[in-house]
Amino acid sequence: MRFSSWPVIAYTLTGLVTAVDINWNSDTSIKDGAATIAYGLMKYYSGNNTGDVAGNLPDPYYWWEAGAMFGTMVDYWAYTGDDTYVDVTFQALQHQVGDDDDFMPTNQTLTEGNDDQGFWALSAMTAAEMGFKNPENGTNGVQWLALAQAVFNEYVWRWDNSTCGGGLRWQVFTFNNGYNYKNAVSNGCFFNIAARLARYTGNETYADWAETIYDWMTDVGFIDDEYNVYDGASDTDNCSKIDATQWTYNAGLFMHGAATMWNYTNGTSTEWRDRAQGFVTKSANLFFNNSVMYEPPCEPQDTCRTDQLSFKAFLVRWMAGTAQVMSSTYETIYPLLLASGKAAAEQCDGTATTSDGYKGLEGTACGMHWTQGSMWDGSNGVGQQMAALAAVVYTRVQKAPTPYTSVSGGTSTGDSSGGAAKTDNTVKKNRAITTGDRAGAGILTTFILAGLLGGCGWLLID
Ligand SMILES: *[C@@H]1O[C@H](CO)[C@@H](O)[C@H](O)[C@H]1NC(C)=O
Ligand SMILES: *[C@@H]1O[C@H](CO)[C@@H](O)[C@H](O)[C@H]1NC(C)=O
Ligand SMILES: *[C@@H]1O[C@H](CO)[C@@H](O)[C@H](O)[C@H]1NC(C)=O
Ligand SMILES: *[C@@H]1O[C@H](CO)[C@@H](O)[C@H](O)[C@H]1NC(C)=O
Ligand SMILES: *[C@@H]1O[C@H](CO)[C@@H](O)[C@H](O)[C@H]1NC(C)=O
Ligand SMILES: *[C@@H]1O[C@H](CO)[C@@H](O)[C@H](O)[C@H]1NC(C)=O
Ligand SMILES: *[C@@H]1O[C@H](CO)[C@@H](O)[C@H](O)[C@H]1NC(C)=O
Ligand SMILES: *[C@@H]1O[C@H](CO)[C@@H](O)[C@H](O)[C@H]1NC(C)=O
Ligand SMILES: *[C@@H]1O[C@H](CO)[C@@H](O)[C@H](O)[C@H]1NC(C)=O
Numbered sequence: 001m002r003f004s005s006w007p008v009i010a011y012t013l014t015g016l017v018t019a020v021d022i023n024w025n026s027d028t029s030i031k032d033g034a035a036t037i038a039y040g041l042m043k044y045y046s047g048n049n050t051g052d053v054a055g056n057l058p059d060p061y062y063w064w065e066a067g068a069m070f071g072t073m074v075d076y077w078a079y080t081g082d083d084t085y086v087d088v089t090f091q092a093l094q095h096q097v098g099d100d101d102d103f104m105p106t107n108q109t110l111t112e113g114n115d116d117q118g119f120w121a122l123s124a125m126t127a128a129e130m131g132f133k134n135p136e137n138g139t140n141g142v143q144w145l146a147l148a149q150a151v152f153n154e155y156v157w158r159w160d161n162s163t164c165g166g167g168l169r170w171q172v173f174t175f176n177n178g179y180n181y182k183n184a185v186s187n188g189c190f191f192n193i194a195a196r197l198a199r200y201t202g203n204e205t206y207a208d209w210a211e212t213i214y215d216w217m218t219d220v221g222f223i224d225d226e227y228n229v230y231d232g233a234s235d236t237d238n239c240s241k242i243d244a245t246q247w248t249y250n251a252g253l254f255m256h257g258a259a260t261m262w263n264y265t266n267g268t269s270t271e272w273r274d275r276a277q278g279f280v281t282k283s284a285n286l287f288f289n290n291s292v293m294y295e296p297p298c299e300p301q302d303t304c305r306t307d308q309l310s311f312k313a314f315l316v317r318w319m320a321g322t323a324q325v326m327s328s329t330y331e332t333i334y335p336l337l338l339a340s341g342k343a344a345a346e347q348c349d350g351t352a353t354t355s356d357g358y359k360g361l362e363g364t365a366c367g368m369h370w371t372q373g374s375m376w377d378g379s380n381g382v383g384q385q386m387a388a389l390a391a392v393v394y395t396r397v398q399k400a401p402t403p404y405t406s407v408s409g410g411t412s413t414g415d416s417s418g419g420a421a422k423t424d425n426t427v428k429k430n431r432a433i434t435t436g437d438r439a440g441a442g443i444l445t446t447f448i449l450a451g452l453l454g455g456c457g458w459l460l461i462d
Pocket of ligand 5 (some may be wrong): 163164165218220221238239
């Protein structure tokens, strides 16, 4: 395909490149716009180059974000039908499964927390639900469903009742920074995967765990009765001092998981209905300005770090997922998705070039300040590009295929006994751990930020 002749590149009368110029009444135009943004996103990916490792993004992007990106690309394929990136996505997801088929490759031991592993597992779950290219039995890979189940099983083993009344820790290994932190995103990954496994397989064990995790989140106060979702707390004081920062993606994980639980009960549970609706209403209030999504803890003040620049990609993903499994939320969700998609596309007129690391089409780099309209914020990167892609793609929610279950067309075969109990002792053998290694652990949330800035950014509640 010769991108230089793409119709998406339109010139206005003033001669300016209006980069991703979408006609929102035309399905073709929306898909073309998404294709342009996706092209720019995948140009950041170098893992399929000779000598590089499939599934990895170059610095400064952590491993988790690559996993999240390939999940976005699975949905990109499902929502648009464009199969350009199917093979590269398949290869990346399969290359990172690790020796135990659980998304814990040895290379990532020193950066991998429960949340990092979770984002890869969520992508595998999406692949199962969307009927993404399956590995053939026993030949070229591990089944998507089996991967999600293996990670679920490991979460169950890591559930830790010794402090805070339960919960997953942020980190898996004691030698990684943040082992003493229990947080919403790790438990949100567990919750979301449990709910989706319950719906996909019909196995009640998963649903029971979703209940347990949710109950714990409310007991410990990470979710309050107004459906705020707070970041987490250190277990050294039994989680009594909560970091009350609210990130978009944490709300999304619980919203979509709750809606999925409602769907799992065949629409009979008023409890899950109210919870899902509660997260929808709260998110609409917290994370949108004039119906356009933004990231309150860092976007207005321009302090978002590499990881945080991507978080909106996941709230749009899970809002669309919520509308798919609980149609009563569509009315609220769709206008927010549409306004955000339009605004995000307008931010994709950045003039970043190869020297800024942007190798997409000229004039199509996406900034992250969607509320700023077409005034490009001057930034570019995987997070910004992926979030804009998601914002555009998920506006197609009503036309997208609905997530399969094992009885409604899903063909991914599972293995409910997957996973491996790994301890510090079993992994330490692989490589000596240095202080330098430790510095780079996990998805960066306010926790690390607070450490670096000596307390700025902490909002403590009792
Ligand atoms: C790697 O994948 C990207 C995105 O699909 C593509 O643009 C690039 O040409 C591929 N590189 C190789 C060496 O296959
Ligand atoms: C681990 O790193 C080695 C050396 O860079 C590489 O050859 C291998 O493919 C990597 N494995 C994974 C699963 O990333
Ligand atoms: C793969 O194996 C499973 C279990 O062994 C079987 O149920 C399924 O039909 C197989 N799928 C294909 C495509 O052969
Ligand atoms: C820890 O809590 C979970 C969930 O409530 C429970 O299933 C498990 O039995 C508990 N484990 C221990 C050792 O108390
Ligand atoms: C620790 O926190 C949990 C959850 O809030 C609570 O149930 C438990 O009683 C607390 N334990 C102590 C010793 O304070
Ligand atoms: C939902 O309905 C299906 C089909 O009638 C049934 O098999 C399943 O048990 C129901 N699920 C729950 C959680 O009630
Ligand atoms: C919402 O957008 C308006 C108009 O751009 C701006 O003045 C206001 O500060 C924004 N509010 C928040 C909370 O960002
Ligand atoms: C559950 O989700 C599926 C897929 O979107 C949908 O077809 C079904 O109607 C939903 N169930 C209920 C009870 O709404
Ligand atoms: C349900 O899932 C649990 C947890 O993985 C597993 O132990 C059990 O065998 C599964 N039950 C069925 C009927 O597949």
